[in-house]
Amino acid sequence: MSKRQILVPQLQRLLGADAVLHAEADRFVYAYDASVFRGTDVLAVVLPANTEQVAQVVRLAARHDVPIIARGAGTGINGGAVPRGDALVIEFSRMNRILAVEPDNRLAVMEPGVVNQDLKAHLSALGYGFTYVPDPGSQVVSTIGGNVGNNAGGMHCLKYGVTANHILGLQVVLADGEVVEVGGGSATRPGMDLTGLLVGSEGTLGVVTRITMRILPLPETVVTQLALFPDVSAAANAVSGIMAAGILPAALELLDRRMMALVDRFVHVGYPEHAGAALIIELDGLADGMDRELRRVAEICNAHAALEIKTAQSAAETERLWLSRRAAYGVAASFSPTVYVMDCTVPRNLLAQAIAGVIEICDARGLEVVNLAHAGDGNLHPLIPVDRANAAQAAAATEAHHEIMAMCVAMGGSITGEHGVGVEKQQELGLMYDADELAGMQAVKRALDPDGRCNPHKIFPLRGNVGDIAVGAASLDGGRLP
Amino acid sequence: MSACEVAAVVDAALGASLATGDPVALEPYRLDGVAPRALVRPQTPEHVARMLALAAERGWAVVPWGRGHGQGCGDVPRRYDVALSLRRLDAIPDLDADNLTVTAEAGISLGELTQRLGERHLVLPLALGDGERTLGGLIAANRAGCKRLLYGDPRDLLLGLRVALPNGALVRYGRKVIKNVAGYDMPKLYLGSQGLLGVVVEATFKVQPLPDREGVLIAGFSGGPDAARAAQALFRSALGPACLMLLLGRAVQSLRRYPGLDVPEGRAVLVVAFDGRSAAVQRQMADAGRVLLAQSATGVAELPALAAETAAMLEDAAHGLHPEQPRVVLRLGVLPTQVADAMAQAVGTMNVPGTSFGAVGDYSAGRIDLLLTGEPHIGWERLDGRIHELRRAMGERGGSVVLAAAPRSLKAKVGVWGDLQGAGRIMQRIKAQLDPRQVLSPGRFLPDPAEG
Numbered sequence: 001m002s003k004r005q006i007l008v009p010q011l012q013r014l015l016g017a018d019a020v021l022h023a024e025a026d027r028f029v030y031a032y033d034a035s036v037f038r039g040t041d042v043l044a045v046v047l048p049a050n051t052e053q054v055a056q057v058v059r060l061a062a063r064h065d066v067p068i069i070a071r072g073a074g075t076g077i078n079g080g081a082v083p084r085g086d087a088l089v090i091e092f093s094r095m096n097r098i099l100a101v102e103p104d105n106r107l108a109v110m111e112p113g114v115v116n117q118d119l120k121a122h123l124s125a126l127g128y129g130f131t132y133v134p135d136p137g138s139q140v141v142s143t144i145g146g147n148v149g150n151n152a153g154g155m156h157c158l159k160y161g162v163t164a165n166h167i168l169g170l171q172v173v174l175a176d177g178e179v180v181e182v183g184g185g186s187a188t189r190p191g192m193d194l195t196g197l198l199v200g201s202e203g204t205l206g207v208v209t210r211i212t213m214r215i216l217p218l219p220e221t222v223v224t225q226l227a228l229f230p231d232v233s234a235a236a237n238a239v240s241g242i243m244a245a246g247i248l249p250a251a252l253e254l255l256d257r258r259m260m261a262l263v264d265r266f267v268h269v270g271y272p273e274h275a276g277a278a279l280i281i282e283l284d285g286l287a288d289g290m291d292r293e294l295r296r297v298a299e300i301c302n303a304h305a306a307l308e309i310k311t312a313q314s315a316a317e318t319e320r321l322w323l324s325r326r327a328a329y330g331v332a333a334s335f336s337p338t339v340y341v342m343d344c345t346v347p348r349n350l351l352a353q354a355i356a357g358v359i360e361i362c363d364a365r366g367l368e369v370v371n372l373a374h375a376g377d378g379n380l381h382p383l384i385p386v387d388r389a390n391a392a393q394a395a396a397a398t399e400a401h402h403e404i405m406a407m408c409v410a411m412g413g414s415i416t417g418e419h420g421v422g423v424e425k426q427q428e429l430g431l432m433y434d435a436d437e438l439a440g441m442q443a444v445k446r447a448l449d450p451d452g453r454c455n456p457h458k459i460f461p462l463r464g465n466v467g468d469i470a471v472g473a474a475s476l477d478g479g480r481l482p
Numbered sequence: 483m484s485a486c487e488v489a490a491v492v493d494a495a496l497g498a499s500l501a502t503g504d505p506v507a508l509e510p511y512r513l514d515g516v517a518p519r520a521l522v523r524p525q526t527p528e529h530v531a532r533m534l535a536l537a538a539e540r541g542w543a544v545v546p547w548g549r550g551h552g553q554g555c556g557d558v559p560r561r562y563d564v565a566l567s568l569r570r571l572d573a574i575p576d577l578d579a580d581n582l583t584v585t586a587e588a589g590i591s592l593g594e595l596t597q598r599l600g601e602r603h604l605v606l607p608l609a610l611g612d613g614e615r616t617l618g619g620l621i622a623a624n625r626a627g628c629k630r631l632l633y634g635d636p637r638d639l640l641l642g643l644r645v646a647l648p649n650g651a652l653v654r655y656g657r658k659v660i661k662n663v664a665g666y667d668m669p670k671l672y673l674g675s676q677g678l679l680g681v682v683v684e685a686t687f688k689v690q691p692l693p694d695r696e697g698v699l700i701a702g703f704s705g706g707p708d709a710a711r712a713a714q715a716l717f718r719s720a721l722g723p724a725c726l727m728l729l730l731g732r733a734v735q736s737l738r739r740y741p742g743l744d745v746p747e748g749r750a751v752l753v754v755a756f757d758g759r760s761a762a763v764q765r766q767m768a769d770a771g772r773v774l775l776a777q778s779a780t781g782v783a784e785l786p787a788l789a790a791e792t793a794a795m796l797e798d799a800a801h802g803l804h805p806e807q808p809r810v811v812l813r814l815g816v817l818p819t820q821v822a823d824a825m826a827q828a829v830g831t832m833n834v835p836g837t838s839f840g841a842v843g844d845y846s847a848g849r850i851d852l853l854l855t856g857e858p859h860i861g862w863e864r865l866d867g868r869i870h871e872l873r874r875a876m877g878e879r880g881g882s883v884v885l886a887a888a889p890r891s892l893k894a895k896v897g898v899w900g901d902l903q904g905a906g907r908i909m910q911r912i913k914a915q916l917d918p919r920q921v922l923s924p925g926r927f928l929p930d931p932a933e934g
Contacts, residue, residue, distance in 0.1 A: 419663070
């Protein structure tokens with residue numbers, strides 16, 4: 001009997017027949033996520049309803065030495081949820097309850113399957129005047145569990161931090177099925193910050209089943225501005241100028257010339273052709289002193305050769321500005337079969353230099369590139385349209401990716417700011433960390449998951465060129481990741 | 483091997499004169515009465531790494547030291563061969579004002595760092611008021627600043643670390659960027675690790691420009707519950723206080739003795755601070771003042787104190803009480819809404835004839851420091867039953883009670899940390915993997931599996 005034949009009946013007994021997907025078509029779907037990679041055929045997909053069921057599944061998997069992959073909405077772009085080996089996928093769509101909202105303690109407790117946007121809607125409907133801040137681009141569909149697994153970022157990290165800064169505690173099912181609590185509602189806990197360690201560990205250290213998060217009062221005032229500059233360098237210098245003046249905007253988003261041109265065809269902001277870069281600037285906080293701060297921002301932008309600065313005068317205008325930023329991926333994707341979305345960071349003051357480097361690297365290979373950046377965070381998102389049927393172009397994109405990552409590391413930055421390593425950047429992790437450093441991380445992996453069953457063969461460098469976009473292309477024809 | 487022989491072996495291995503076995507030099511490095519066999523004062527990160535490699539080879543136990551402010555918070559050492567002082571590692575290799583980051587060595591005092599940053603009109607908001615503590619100590623203890631509500635905890639500001647691992651490898655985790663999800667977030671693991679997983683030699687933090695304006699309100703209340711209700715009203719509001727600190731007992735008396743302060747009457751005091759744009763601070767001070775009076779404050783005093791002064795004042799209130807007398811410090815962790823009850827319960831439970839107490843509660847952190855002072859003949863070890871009782875009560879609320887300072891006799895009876903449950907077992911497993919030979923501080927924090 002195959003492992004599937006052995007496990008499926010047992011899983012059905014534990015969870016009920018309707019909570020176990022094992023037909024070929026179902027399994028096929030779960031070989032993918034939002035990345036270009038195709039994984040192996042999974043044994044089965046389970047839809048547990050509570051922590052106890054997750055623990056039972058994990059214990060069963062342990063007895064049969066089967067890997068487990070915790071999966072949210074599958075919106076990750078680095079292949080973090082793509083299965084490798086005969087794995088069981090634990091899918092959280094039935095664990096999507098918001099268990100508590102306590103504005104007096106500034107916290108909320110929920111299951112991992114809650115969709116980010118649904119949580120915000122729920123908090124808004126409660127009318128306490130509180131929200132959960134992190135807003136990754138995928139927030140309409142991505143789950144809080146997935147956001148935790150990848151330490152998701154978004155547009156408001158500059159002032160409010162990434163997901164990790166908002167997660168107070170976790171309930172985790174360890175690889176042996178033990179259920180443990182780390183952190184909690186109180187910020188005062190003895191010992192290591194295990195919550196901080198687990199956030200962003202891409203499901204490789206255990207399965208998160210409950211999340212305690214910080215919620216914050218909504219700001220009294222939010223003002224959105226658009227500033228246009230002759231080039232990226234002027235915009236990036238304005239960003240540094242704003243920060244140096246002691247102003248901490250809620251968001252500072254940058255679009256380059258090519259990005260503006262693409263976006264404007266769909267979201268009619270009216271980006272002028274002569275502008276080389278746009279900054280979307282959001283300031284929030286108390287109303288008092290806001291006018292003065294807005295004037296100061298305008299002065300700084302003008303000092304950096306801004307062509308135009310305008311403040312959104314209505315909710316509709318604000319929404320159009322933000323839509324022009326949020327629609328960027330979709331717009332870019334409509335121009336080619338695949339858009340290679342890159343994610344890397346550099347020290348904030350080196351952003352212009354980094355974007356210039358990206359353009360140079362792509363130009364040298366005859367690749368188109370459009371640039372978005374969370375400018376205040378020094379977080380670049382070069383987008384490269386690729387036709388993977390064109391093997392030479394796919395190979396060029398893979399090379400360009402590697403070179404861009406190496407450039408960011410050399411500038412003191414990171415190979416990923418908010419999307420994670422997954423399978424795409426396993427080799428590139430070696431650009432940042434040497435053997436001793438990786439060994440330290442792997443010691444942590446061994447401590448929590450000694451048999452390597454939690455989302456195996458991810459994050460750490462493997463032999464072979466794993467994160468090859470061409471491998472992803474080949475996999476569409478039935479090829480698989482190594 | 484004698485103390486002098488240990489020192490000689492260290493000097494030979496490190497190729498420099500860095501160690502001493504002189505009993506006088508060792509005296510300040512006693513822990514719960516136990517003296518080390520050698521004091522080693524490395525001058526470079528590489529010295530630290532080589533020292534750990536040597537200790538692993540020789541089977542020595544090493545305890546890293548800053549200035550010792552947090553060393554009371556640890557169980558009686560099981561073994562203790564080398565006191566490793568980081569104080570000579572006090573450089574600032576990188577202060578990047580344009581990027582708003584600073585990289586400093588672990589042995590630098592927070593006072594020195596604050597001053598150097600201040601010269602560039604910058605501030606590390608964790609470092610306020612604890613001038614004598616070191617950056618490494620702050621990381622090991624995961625110590626939040628009094629303005630955490632506005633600026634965040636160490637986990638929100640720490641970007642990277644350079645660490646000497648127990649096997650002698652010198653590694654760097656994180657970068658000077660504010661977003662980085664490449665591999666595990668190892669710097670977080672070192673926060674609160676009590677020097678157990680490696681010796682932090684250097685750290686990179688986010689810094690902030692100094693605020694335009696700071697303001698402080700001091701409100702008096704008839705008791706803790708009233709003060710906590712006022713804190714809750716401000717915590718729940720859209721006003722953005724940087725600090726909400728509750729003071730009780732001798733902490734209030736200490737504040738009253740602080741020169742130039744006009745503290746309103748009452749048994750409890752709430753200190754509220756605001757930082758930011760001038761107009762916003764002015765408006766918040768006015769709004770908060772009204773909230774405090776509506777919440778039955780006996781009076782509200784306003785002082786335009788600088789952040790460091792406010793913090794120093796609170797630090798004094800918390801820790802400056804008759805340090806010459808024997809004392810016990812309990813650190814409770816609860817939810818903000820539990821702070822008032824937990825404070826009352828802790829004070830009630832620990833109310834022993836012949837002692838007096840001071841309590842400082844950081845409302846938003848849910849942290850309460852309860853400090854007991856008294857005469858030497860009290861017999862502190864007899865508090866064991868009361869501490870067990872308090873731990874049971876806090877445990878039922880999901881809270882924690884750490885014995886942050888105590889005489890050895892009491893520590894030996896109740897342990898410093900309490901039951902850390904599943905989280906403690908994970909920490910123990912990480913310790914066993916990263917430090918299999920138990921080089922670093924064996925027995926001081928987690929139960930030591932290798933040695934029972």
